[in-house]
Amino acid sequence: MTKTENNGVMEAVISLCKRRGFIFQGSEIYGGLAGTWDYGPLGAELKENIKSLWWRRFLTSRNDMCRVDAAILMNQNVWKASGHVSGFSDPLVECKKCQHRFRADQLDATNKCPDCGGSLGEVKQFNMMFQTHVGAVQDESSVSYLRPETAQGMFVNFKNILDSLHPRLPFGMAQIGKAFRNEIAPRDFLFRAREFEQMEIEYFIRPPKDENDREWEKVFAHFVSEVKAFTSDVGLNPEKVHELEVSDGERAHYSKRTIDFEFDFPFGRNELYGLAYRTDFDLKQHSEFSKADLSYYDEETKERFTPHCIEPSFGLDRTVLAVLTDAYTEDELGGEKRIYLKLSPSVAPFKVAVFPLLRNKPQLVEKAQQIFKSIKKEIPATAFDDNGNIGKRYRRQDEIGTPFCVTIDFDTIEKNAGVTVRDRDTGKQERVTEAELVEFFKKKF
Numbered sequence: 049m050t051k052t053e054n055n056g057v058m059e060a061v062i063s064l065c066k067r068r069g070f071i072f073q074g075s076e077i078y079g080g081l082a083g084t085w086d087y088g089p090l091g092a093e094l095k096e097n098i099k100s101l102w103w104r105r106f107l108t109s110r111n112d113m114c115r116v117d118a119a120i121l122m123n124q125n126v127w128k129a130s131g132h133v134s135g136f137s138d139p140l141v142e143c144k145k146c147q148h149r150f151r152a153d154q155l156d157a158t159n160k161c162p163d164c165g166g167s168l169g170e171v172k173q174f175n176m177m178f179q180t181h182v183g184a185v186q187d188e189s190s191v192s193y194l195r196p197e198t199a200q201g202m203f204v205n206f207k208n209i210l211d212s213l214h215p216r217l218p219f220g221m222a223q224i225g226k227a228f229r230n231e232i233a234p235r236d237f238l239f240r241a242r243e244f245e246q247m248e249i250e251y252f253i254r255p256p257k258d259e260n261d262r263e264w265e266k267v268f269a270h271f272v273s274e275v276k277a278f279t280s281d282v283g284l285n286p287e288k289v290h291e292l293e294v295s296d297g298e299r300a301h302y303s304k305r306t307i308d309f310e311f312d313f314p315f316g317r318n319e320l321y322g323l324a325y326r327t328d329f330d331l332k333q334h335s336e337f338s339k340a341d342l343s344y345y346d347e348e349t350k351e352r353f354t355p356h357c358i359e360p361s362f363g364l365d366r367t368v369l370a371v372l373t374d375a376y377t378e379d380e381l382g383g384e385k386r387i388y389l390k391l392s393p394s395v396a397p398f399k400v401a402v403f404p405l406l407r408n409k410p411q412l413v414e415k416a417q418q419i420f421k422s423i424k425k426e427i428p429a430t431a432f433d434d435n436g437n438i439g440k441r442y443r444r445q446d447e448i449g450t451p452f453c454v455t456i457d458f459d460t461i462e463k464n465a466g467v468t469v470r471d472r473d474t475g476k477q478e479r480v481t482e483a484e485l486v487e488f489f490k491k492k493f
Contacts, residue, residue, distance in 0.1 A: 060387070083240075115223070142168070209221065217254055272291070283371065306325070324358070372389070442470065455467060466484075
């Protein structure tokens with residue numbers, strides 16, 4: 049696609065998201081707030097389905113993970129120890145003419161303001177953490193921050209997990225939660241926002257005995273395959289997912305190895321997930337700053353050491369964006385242009401929609417309600433729709449990504465001929481008996 053075509057796709061996706069109740073601009077009736085987005089009913093369902101798949105793959109299907117949910121506000125010393133207070137910054141430049149501010153690394157080399165053409169000032173470092181004060185007194189001792197990542201909440205609870213659960217290495221902590229970054233220039237819809245959700249794991253392993261001990265590489269490789277499998281779980285096209293080995297000069301200072309998993313968004317290839325071998329940096333930093341013992345004692349070998357950590361990190365909102373842009377499809381069906389979301393049934397807000405052929409025929413509505421209730425008992429993500437004519441209902445369900453529509457017509461009642469099941473992607477319709485409906489869908493899913 050050309051740049052213009054890609055921009056068109058983004059605009060179309062954003063329009064569909066608002067029109068069909070997926071995602072809205074935050075505080076829209078007051079003119080909005082840049083970098084904030086509200087999830088409507090269908091967007092919230094889509095996001096919840098992605099979360100459920102993540103929990104299933106990385107928590108409930110395993111025996112070496114525990115779930116945590118750390119506070120958003122933390123003691124300011126947490127962020128001093130992690131290096132965020134001193135180093136969590138982006139390069140900022142300000143136009144001398146219009147005073148608009150930009151990220152220096154996102155501008156060209158002309159040193160001209162992209163808005164007014166004026167000259168740009170010197171580059172300054174801008175800390176992206178949102179600062180606040182806790183309690184009634186506002187002084188240095190009451191300073192806190194909205195967390196810029198969820199990881200530190202797991203590191204500072206390492207000792208609590210050891211003391212309460214006594215896990216054996218290797219083990220991990222998994223968390224889904226909000227994070228906040230005061231981005232200089234939020235952009236590309238959900239991709240770079242000021243409030244977002246992360247799905248992160250801190251997986252603790254024994255430190256290497258020496259340089260020849262490469263056991264950590266096996267764990268790292270395991271999570272590479274698991275990250276790839278998760279992209280399949282949510283239905284992303286594997287040809288659009290790419291691994292980027294981050295070089296020594298580009299890696300974070302605490303990382304011994306990092307792989308970025310990038311995705312072909314309409315606005316270009318950009319980071320979707322990350323996998324980093326953080327070694328023992330975080331636990332040692334927090335141990336030094338807090339004076340708490342964050343070491344691990346191995347009862348079998350009688351050794352005490354600071355574990356190393358491997359971190360798979362997933363952006364939930366970026367996953368939603370990748371899923372939506374990947375699923376957005378335009379084609380022709382029955383000689384008419386059609387827009388639909390080719391969502392995997394695993395993430396679709398509704399998997400089945402049930403409706404009567406005509407909404408003004410009580411016998412059809414009653415039968416449709418009966419079938420709807422029977423399906424919903426087995427497949428909770430089932431919708432009932434009798435708004436508008438049958439063509440409009442099909443188009444609406446196509447746009448929100450519902451894989452199958454069930455229509456109850458007069459043959460259903462008068463001839464006991466089953467119902468019509470329509471496939472979203474092909475438009476193909478087939479008759480299925482009432483008794484076989486649930487099993488029919490379960491096989492499809």
